[in-house]
Amino acid sequence: MGLIAVGRGPGTFTGLRVGIATARGLSLSLGIPVRGVCTLDALARGIAERADGAAALAVIDGFRGEVFAALYGPGGERLWEPFVSRPAGLVERLAELPEPPLAAGSGAVRFRQELSRGAVRIADDADPVHRVSARHLCAAAAAGEGGAPEPIYLRPPDAERWRERDSSHRDE
Numbered sequence: 001m002g003l004i005a006v007g008r009g010p011g012t013f014t015g016l017r018v019g020i021a022t023a024r025g026l027s028l029s030l031g032i033p034v035r036g037v038c039t040l041d042a043l044a045r046g047i048a049e050r051a052d053g054a055a056a057l058a059v060i061d062g063f064r065g066e067v068f069a070a071l072y073g074p075g076g077e078r079l080w081e082p083f084v085s086r087p088a089g090l091v092e093r094l095a096e097l098p099e100p101p102l103a104a105g106s107g108a109v110r111f112r113q114e115l116s117r118g119a120v121r122i123a124d125d126a127d128p129v130h131r132v133s134a135r136h137l138c139a140a141a142a143a144g145e146g147g148a149p150e151p152i153y154l155r156p157p158d159a160e161r162w163r164e165r166d167s168s169h170r171d172e
Contacts, residue, residue: 001032005141007132008036009152010060010068010082016151023149035141036149040070040082043105045136046129048076051102055079057120059090059107067107068154071097084154087114094119104129 006023009016020036027034040058047056053074060068062084069090071080080093087107091114094101100119108115108122109130115122123129140146 001030003141004030004032004034005134005138005146006034006036006149007039007042007137008146008150009039010062010084010154011039012063013151013153016153020149020151027149034149035146037137037140037146038070038082038152039132039137040068040105041072041078041145042137042140043132044070044072045076045140046131046133047102047104047123048072048074050123050129054099054121055097055101057094057101057103057108059103059105059111059115061106061110062154066155067111069107071101082152082154087111091115091117105132106130 004023004027006020007016008020023034039060043058043060044056047058051074055074056072058070058072062068066084066086067090068082068084069080070078070082073079097119100121103115103120103122104127109125112122112125
């Protein structure tokens with residue numbers, strides 16, 4: 001083994017921290033480099049294998065009624081940077097596209113009904129294309145994609161939101 005690949009997110013705060021800390025620990029103890037890869041990039045690699053020349057839309061369930069998403073061209077180039085949105089906001093962005101992309105991921109499955117109103121094709125729920133594949137994560141890292149194993153957060157952690165909520169209640 002000559003390289004450790006780790007998903008940088010977007011994803012859950014604790015999950016990202018645990019995964020990245022583990023990868024860093026293994027890197028230090030084994031004396032091999034670690035590279036962080038955007039989880040949406042890895043998911044898009046799998047989607048692109050089935051997209052038949054269409055764009056690939058990677059959509060991960062962001063919880064709280066939101067999705068993490070990014071759009072990739074037929075050659076794998078990122079067309080939309082990763083962002084967080086409600087499904088309705090994603091549908092609005094999709095309406096601007098000239099052709100429907102192939103969408104996959106846990107967010108595409110969870111919000112199939114909402115996203116199907118937009119210009120998008122979604123793989124069957126049981127299709128393995130909806131899961132982030134270690135093979136695609138490792139291939140991206142080996143190709144030099146990604147970078148430092150730093151988490152990608154697209155919104156503040158819950159703890160900050162709770163602190164803000166609690167401080168606003170104290171002012172009442």
